[in-house]
Amino acid sequence: MTIKAVLFDLDGTLLDRDSSLLSFVSKQYERIPELQAVEKNRFIERFIELDCHGYVWKDIVYQQLIEQFSLQHIDWRLLLEDYLCNFQQHCIGYPNMLRMLKELKNNQIKLALVSNGYGQFQYDNFKALNIDHLFDEILISEWEGLRKPDPAIFLRALHKLDVSAEEAVFVGDHPVNDVRASRDVGMRAVWKRNGQSDQTVDADATIEDLKELITIVLPQADPI
Incomplete structure (x- = not known):
C-alpha cells in the first residue's frame, strides 16, 4: 500500500538531544557562578548521567546535583527555570x-x-x-x-x-x-x-x- x-x-x-543537552549544560555552567564550585567536566558528566537520556525530569536532576556536590546558595527551582527558558536555544x-x-x-x-x-x-x-x-x-x-x-x-x-x-x-x-x-x-x-x-x-x-x-x-x- x-x-x-x-x-x-x-x-x-x-x-x-545528546548534543543539544551537552551544549546547554556547558553554557549553564558558565552562566551560573554557583555551579563553578565543581570542576566543569565533572559537573557536565554527572548531569548527563543523572538525566538518563531525558527519562529523569530536571527537578530531580538538579536536586541531586546540589546534594551530591554540596552546592551552596543556589535553588534547584532557579536552575530548572533556566533550563525551561533556555534549552531551546541549544536545540540541534x-x-x-x-x-x-x-x-x-x-x-x-x-x-x-x-x-x-x-x-x-x-x-x-x-x-x-x-x-x-x-x-x-x-x-x-x-x-x-x-x-x-x-x-x-x-x-x-x-x-x-x-x-x-x-x-x-x-x-x-x-x-x-x-x-x-x-x-x-x-x-x-x-x-x-x-x-x-x-x-x-x-x-x-x-x-x-x-x-x-x-x-x-x-x-x-x-x-x-
Whole structure:
C-alpha cells in the first residue's frame, strides 16, 4: 500500500538531544557562578548521567546535583527555570533532517509529530528546529492527555491526518514506545538507531541517518 504519511518522534529522532543537552549544560555552567564550585567536566558528566537520556525530569536532576556536590546558595527551582527558558536555544537537529522533510513534503507526504513530554517545553524545542511549518499535525503527550506507548495517541494522530495505519510509517528511536507501539496499531515502524549497535529491534526498517528514510518512503526517489 502507498505511504501517505510519516509520523515522527522528537528526542533522539529529529532532535539530537545528546548534543543539544551537552551544549546547554556547558553554557549553564558558565552562566551560573554557583555551579563553578565543581570542576566543569565533572559537573557536565554527572548531569548527563543523572538525566538518563531525558527519562529523569530536571527537578530531580538538579536536586541531586546540589546534594551530591554540596552546592551552596543556589535553588534547584532557579536552575530548572533556566533550563525551561533556555534549552531551546541549544536545540540541534540531526544531519539531513531538513532536506529529508522537504523531500517528503514535496512528494505530498503528510507529516506529524508524536512526542512524549511537557507540552510547551517540547513544542518550543520542536519550533527551535525551524521545521514546524512542514508539519500537518503536532501531538505532545501532556497536551493530548495520552502517552506513548498508549495506542490511542497513535490512532488520534492517524485520525487527524485522515490516513489509515497501513498508509503510515512511524519513525522513532525507542524500541518500545516508538517501534513496538506503532506496529501494534498496524503502522510500519522505522527504528532510528543512535549508536545502539548491540541492540536488536523488531522494526520494518532500521536507519542511522535520516536521509535513508527517503528511499523507504519514496522508493523511486534519488538518494540525497
